[in-house]
Amino acid sequence: MIATAERGRGGGVSQVDCSRQGEVLAHELGVISVFGGNARLVSSVGSVLDRTARAASGFGAIAAVLGIAGGFMLRRNNFQEPDPALGGIDPVPNVARAARLDVVQNNGLAFGGNNAIAVLGRVA
Amino acid sequence: MRRVAITGLGPVSSIGVGARAFAAALRAGRSGISEISAFDATGFLHRRAGEVTGFAPGDLLERLDPARWGRTSLFAAASARLAVRDSGIDPDRLTGTASGSVFGTTGGESRVVELLTEQVVAAGFPALNPAEVAAVPAERISAAVNAELGLTGECLTLSTACSASNYALGHAYDLVACGEQDHVVAGGADSVARWVHAGFSRLGAVTGLACAPFDRDRSGILTGEGGAALFVESLDSARARGARIYAEVLGYGLNCDAEHMVAPNAESIAECMRLAHRNAGISASDVDYICAHGTGTPANDLVEARAVHAVFGAEPPPISSIKSMLGHTMGAASGFGAIAAVLGIAEGFIPPTINFQEPDPALGGIDPVPNVARAARLDVVQNNGFAFGGNNAIAVLGRVA
Numbered sequence: 001m002i003a004t005a006e007r008g009r010g011g012g013v014s015q016v017d018c019s020r021q022g023e024v025l026a027h028e029l030g031v032i033s034v035f036g037g038n039a040r041l042v043s044s045v046g047s048v049l050d051r052t053a054r055a056a057s058g059f060g061a062i063a064a065v066l067g068i069a070g071g072f073m074l075r076r077n078n079f080q081e082p083d084p085a086l087g088g089i090d091p092v093p094n095v096a097r098a099a100r101l102d103v104v105q106n107n108g109l110a111f112g113g114n115n116a117i118a119v120l121g122r123v124a
Numbered sequence: 125m126r127r128v129a130i131t132g133l134g135p136v137s138s139i140g141v142g143a144r145a146f147a148a149a150l151r152a153g154r155s156g157i158s159e160i161s162a163f164d165a166t167g168f169l170h171r172r173a174g175e176v177t178g179f180a181p182g183d184l185l186e187r188l189d190p191a192r193w194g195r196t197s198l199f200a201a202a203s204a205r206l207a208v209r210d211s212g213i214d215p216d217r218l219t220g221t222a223s224g225s226v227f228g229t230t231g232g233e234s235r236v237v238e239l240l241t242e243q244v245v246a247a248g249f250p251a252l253n254p255a256e257v258a259a260v261p262a263e264r265i266s267a268a269v270n271a272e273l274g275l276t277g278e279c280l281t282l283s284t285a286c287s288a289s290n291y292a293l294g295h296a297y298d299l300v301a302c303g304e305q306d307h308v309v310a311g312g313a314d315s316v317a318r319w320v321h322a323g324f325s326r327l328g329a330v331t332g333l334a335c336a337p338f339d340r341d342r343s344g345i346l347t348g349e350g351g352a353a354l355f356v357e358s359l360d361s362a363r364a365r366g367a368r369i370y371a372e373v374l375g376y377g378l379n380c381d382a383e384h385m386v387a388p389n390a391e392s393i394a395e396c397m398r399l400a401h402r403n404a405g406i407s408a409s410d411v412d413y414i415c416a417h418g419t420g421t422p423a424n425d426l427v428e429a430r431a432v433h434a435v436f437g438a439e440p441p442p443i444s445s446i447k448s449m450l451g452h453t454m455g456a457a458s459g460f461g462a463i464a465a466v467l468g469i470a471e472g473f474i475p476p477t478i479n480f481q482e483p484d485p486a487l488g489g490i491d492p493v494p495n496v497a498r499a500a501r502l503d504v505v506q507n508n509g510f511a512f513g514g515n516n517a518i519a520v521l522g523r524v525a
Contacts, residue, residue: 111263112263112271112279114267114279
């Protein structure tokens, strides 16, 4: 699914907004396998909001849009120790980061393996 | 834009399972109403419903383990499996991202929620069965369909209540017409449940012995259940594989009263009919039969008849309600309506409104096809679905020229 969403854009993603805190391992492997060794910056609004169930990827999309418009990456709260199994991703730990974001990928993965990913961009 | 065909039907209903049995029951005007067995109905004023008695999902399903899924998801998956079998397509052709499902529901897995509630009341939260907790979410309805058939494309559950199957069929039409998906199983599913029966009873909308839509003395609905699935693909793909083509989806219309939760609005429903006709590229005079929402409540049938007269004039086409036979199957209702419409087009008949005794002069001279099915050539059929919140969805189905 991540690969499907990327095909529409041809790469160039600045930040990956994970669907929620405590993301399943399969998802992290998906991020690594699509983006290769140079995994993009991955953070989770879920860590700030706790899980919001059905509204989760909506908040993620709003955060992505605010990041594009306001020039920042949201942070992954409550981050203490990198997990080597995640292959060196950058989870934007604990402190929001100023950045120009042109393209953001917003992941949403559901029970039943029902995946939906939106790609949002700066209007040129 | 691709033309969109219906090539498979999978009714799992109180009057028959599978397209052949369902068509025979519609022609015979069979009633699927019986005493409620889904829950202890002691204490309710009325105790009848349209249950699918003897539903044996294990006999219909090939992949899902029935023990792991709720009744509504099993209705959806079983009806989808039947629709795919009926279409004659090689199931291996469906195991890719170009194949998906869209299913509607009103109550989702309410039966599971009721079971869990009983466990808590009887023995506290530690008594909750984790497997049943996992079976609660409504999105499992379409997930069950995709898992049963191996579909890895779209997987969408719509909760637009009693018009949800028409929403699903409309969305399936868009997906196939625009090339987003090549094959979509569309429909709806719901189960007879205590809260549905209790809720409609408290609304004063449930009747006692029989549902009698459009009758002068109609007095309400009977709740019902089942799964209604239609297999949708492009007309080109249906022709290329030499499929039996039941009918074409010509278009659909959606709107919302944005007003009252339960009082229907005739002007808004009439506008929805006009939207559907415009989207389908037809005129009102092209419609040969209206498969009614026809719940059998005094309010619905009066408002529906007024809207029909506003759009069709003094002499509208015949309008019958299969809810007289099935009861109100909620999220599956307009799916069963679409299946009945498609069978009517393919086999040349109009299903009757059973339990009909006295015409209602307030309905302005409609023809409800009383009690006996009628032979007729149907080229264009309008299938009405209206829901709580004034959420209206109408599909238009036609013979393939």
